[in-house]
Amino acid sequence: MLQKARTENADTPQAPSGQLVLTLAGICKSFPGVRALSDVSLELYPGTVTALIGENGAGKSTLVKILTGIYQPDEGTIRLGGREVFFATAYDAHRAGITAIHQETVLFDELSVAENIFLGHAPRTRLGLIDRARMNREAGTVLERIGAAIDPQARLRDLGIASKHLVAIARALSVDARIVIMDEPTAALSHKEIEELYELIERLKAEGKAILFISHKFDEIFRIADRYTVFRDGECVGAGLISKTNHDALVRLMVGRPVGQIFPKRKAEIGPAVLTVSGYSHPTEFADIGFELRRGEILGFYGLVGAGRSELMQALFGITKPSRGAVRIDGEVAVIRSPAEAIRRGIVYVPEERGRQGAIAGLPIFQNVTLPSLSRTTRHGFLRLAEEFKLAREYTSRLDLRAASLDQDVGTLSGGNQQKVVIAKWLATAPKVIILDEPTKGIDIGSKAAVHAFMSELVAAGLSIIMVSSEIPEILGMSDRVIVMREGRIAAEFAREGLDAETLVRAAAGIAGEMPPMPDASTPAPLQGP
Amino acid sequence: MRLLKSREILLAAAILVLLAAIAWRFPGFVRPANLANVFNDTAILIILALGQMMVILTRCIDLSMAANLALCGMVVAMLNATVPGIPIPLLILFGIGVGALLGAFNGILVWKVEIPPIVVTLGTLTIFRGIIFVISGGEWVNAHQMSAAFKALPRAPLLGLPMLSWIALAAIALMALFITRTPLGRAFYAVGGNPTAAVYTGIDVGRTRFLAFTLAGALAGLSGYLWVSRYAVAYVDIAGGFELDIIAACVIGGISIAGGIGSVGGAVLGALFFGVVKNALPVIDISPFWQLAISGSAIILAVAFNARAERRQGRLILRNREAAT
Known part of the structure; x- marks a missing residue:
């Protein structure tokens, strides 16, 4: 773990304001068949917006999940205010003052605004029950701080998407978060709401929060961010001050490969x-x-x-x-x-999500392959297993499928081989x-x-x-x-x-x-x- | 597939062990004639479990099967009592038709109105029982009101076995053929195993579920006649609580409540396990309350076993999903 701690401070251009809040160094994370992050580092400063930029699949989401304790890194260190920390669960990260606002807000429609804000850390009465009056009052205070005119007792489902975002932000602030991660926060917002969000971000900056801002939109990044970090294929390929770069340089960093x-x-x-x-x-x-x-x-x-x-x-x-x-x-x-x-x-469609939309675990390979082509393997209303095997063998062998037998459950195959089964399934429909x-x-x-x-x-x-x-x-x-x-x-x-x-x-x-x-x-x- | 087969073998072994244990004290129980009796006694449960299996395979559940049975039983019994001249085969077909219609009603609510199956069938369970009360006025149809032919059919011997057993055997054979060798049977597995993927494969998930409910209803209708003629009585509460026995038989038989996993062999063995326990307990002089406890324990054991088998699979899917992010 420690030998990975690199000279992260040396290659950082002068910190814009104050101390580092959070330092990631040498973070690696692999999933079976995929290296999602390799030797990634990231620094966040108080009162600073750092933009995280990268193509789809560059590893941004994985990084956010590591920061919020949903995934644990295979290697590398996370330092918070100089102290090394380890987040075993999302709760650990939450308590350490790291909070994330996601693209789709992760809130509860049937609960009130105040309940959403204080879920998991609601103020208690002496008997250990939730102190509703205090909770509503404090929720009101937090909402006021971010300039949101939302009734703490309103049910969340009655709010619009922009208000829900504000509630999510209020939730982030209610725990006295030091680090706020915003994952494409403007994706669902109108122009006016985006302007309001910018104002809010300015306010958070003024309060000394460190903000990690993930976005695809360059105009947004140049408008609101102070620093940037660019990811490509799970690696950190560049970081620095926004004021010292431009669109072209960032695009090149993002794509930059022959x-x-x-x-x-x-x-x-x-x-x-x-x-x-x-x-x-x-x-x-x-x-x-x-x-x-x-x-x-x-x-x-x-x-x-x-x-x-x-x-x-x-x-x-x-x-x-x-x-x-x-x-x-x-x-x-x-x-x-x-x-x-x-x-x-x-016309056939090979969907993106193999797990949900593609292979049917529990059915053997050959039955997965023949499923959309059953009319061709059916005679007098009955399936002919020999025909099914023939069809399945023909197409799986063309794709070089590695499996012990076509009778094997698809769920036991690797991701790549499952993908081949799904493709074979569609090819078999001619x-x-x-x-x-x-x-x-x-x-x-x-x-x-x-x-x-x-x-x-x-x-x-x-x-x-x-x-x-x-x-x-x-x-x-x-x-x-x-x-x-x-x-x-x-x-x-x-x-x-x-x-x-x-x-x-x-x-x-x-x-x-x-x-x-x-x-x-x-x-x-x-x-x-x- | 291999996993399923091993699970069935395990269940068959459990039944044999059970039989051996009983035979140790009461050798009479395992005489072929008595075993044939046990099978005959379980025949209706087997037929119903086969119907329930189709529904469960599509990731649904039908709580109304016993009520459907009772309603169809009452309808054919009343029909026989008022117009004794109707030939019995025609009456049976009519019962099957009524059952299919009731099942289709469940299916339509699940398919077109998109109400969760458990809610739909909990509702229709009560409705069906209510209809029985309305059409019968709460009266019983007793043995003396039924024609001799009506009562004789399930008992009629053929090659040493009563007709009821033969009907169950035919149902098993047809269902095995249907489930493994027709596109619709295959669709049941696909719909329950991965509904989203099934949609992308061109399978109409709602329609498939509708058909499963309809076929289950038809089997309940058949069972309605068999039940009423065998016990020679029809009233509002026949087969009360039997819906749970049906589901229990399926669960013991390794049919996954989460859908997509199960086999005809499993359903039959699950029902037989139930039948053996039920018939053996009075023989070895154990109170019927123990019978409930034993059935209950068997269900929990079966579910725990299935859950373990399925968890392995779930983890693999999770891993793939993560790999995709």
Whole structure:
């Protein structure tokens, strides 16, 4: 543990104000098959907002979980006010004065505002019962301190999302937190509410709190943060003062690696349009989506988390209903009301969350594979097990699945192999269009390469692929064209040639739109194809 | 699969040990004729457990099966009493139809109104019993009001076994075929094992559950006739409390209450375990209260065993989920 303690103070440019509150040094955290954080360090100062920046999957969430005691680091030290600490549970971190405000507030709808604020540390009467009067009074005081006009006795469910955020912040302050972590706090807020949040952050700064501010939005970071730390692939790749950097430098740090060679997208013959989507809208998730997918093409969908990519794909697959718009398959109008219909029409969707949406633990491998194709292995209403085994063997062997037997429970396989089973399941339906949502998220490098090679094989065989991915190298390496989504709309469309990571990040974060156009940031292409 | 099979073998072994222990003191109990009796006595429970198994596999539960049975039993008994001329097979089909309809009502509430199954069936359990009271006016249908053919069918011997046993055996065979070899049977497992994944696979989760409830209802309807004709009486409270025996048989048989895990063999063995205990206790002169305690202990043991088997799985899923973040 200790040999990892590096010279964290030496490479820090002069602390802006006062002492370090929190120092992380040499933090490592691995999960089976994934190294989430390696040798990461971070410093927080009182009265200072430090922005934590990184691509999706860079390790930010893992770091927050370590700071809040949900995960424990494998290696490295956490120092709080100079003293080394260890958070075995979330409660330990909470008591140490570290508190987090999450993207989706973790509060209780059925409890009152005051109860939410003081849950777990409510003032007690002499008999050990909760002192409601005092709790409401103190809640009122805390709310007042942050300038929130909320009745402490109101039920939380009656509040809007912005007020809930304020309650979460009040909760953070009620324990006299020294460190406040804000994980994309503005994601769900309106412009006015964001301004109010900035004011609140200023107030917290004035009170001497150390704030860790996680955000994808550069304008926000330059507006509110004093310092920054950039994560990439679980490593800390840069830190310093915001005043001494600029957009370009941060984007480069975030992305900064050579891309293009790792991913073997082979040239495939691009044919006529297979799937044409126009004016496709959803009441809440996305609007005016139009694109074309051609035979033999891999169409990449890039965007920040919450840009509406998965939601769009779920609608195309018949899980949710669009409010407007048309879908054509091979030029024919197709109304897809259910996943079963989508599968019949030749569209399949390999979801992102294997555990929840993909494999069915408890069923053996072969039954997982054949589940959407049962109509083909059924004769006179009865399943033919021999046919099922044949189908399952054919597709799992093409994906090089490692399993003792096809009779093995899927739940006993590794993440990468489960992903292969899920992909095999969809290939077995003989689709025209495959939608892959984060196809290589959370799987090891070897399995990644296998999945990528296989994607090339599929398009060479005349299939078309929509690949939703948040990994820039994957997008740049595998896609023939890239569509960038932002806030439920198509923000830009790029051809693969000449596309670079910075352009992509700019389009996704909306930088290009809010700053004078840069020569290298290609202007958004028209929504429809050429 | 292998795990399930081993669990069934374990349960079969437990039943054999139980039988051996009883035989040690009362050798008469394990005479083939008596064992056939025990099976015959458990036949209705087996049929009902098979129905309940389908529902539980889809991660639902049906508390109204016994009430459904009682209502169908009353309907066919009253029909027989008023119009004795209706052929018995037709009457049985009618009972099955009524049962399926009641089951479908449960299923619709679960599917379209999206009420939790436990609440739905707790409600319909009471409604069904209430309907029996209304249509019968609280009166009994007694043996002398039933036609001879009505009462004779379950007892009619065929190759040394009464018809009731044959019906149970047929139900077991058909259910085994249905569950393992049809797309719908497979869908039950998928829906209970991982409802979200089932949706993505193109399975309509609500519809699948609806069908499970309907089929369970049909089996309850069949059991309604069998019960009423076997005991030659129908009244509001027949099979009162039996819904819990059905669920207990399933649980003992290794059908996971969390859905997605279970087998026909398990359900049958679970019911048989129940049957053996129930029939043996009077023989060895133990009070029926002990019977309840023993059944209860068996349920807890079975659940504890299943929970241990399932926890291993849960941890693995958790690990994968974390790996994905």
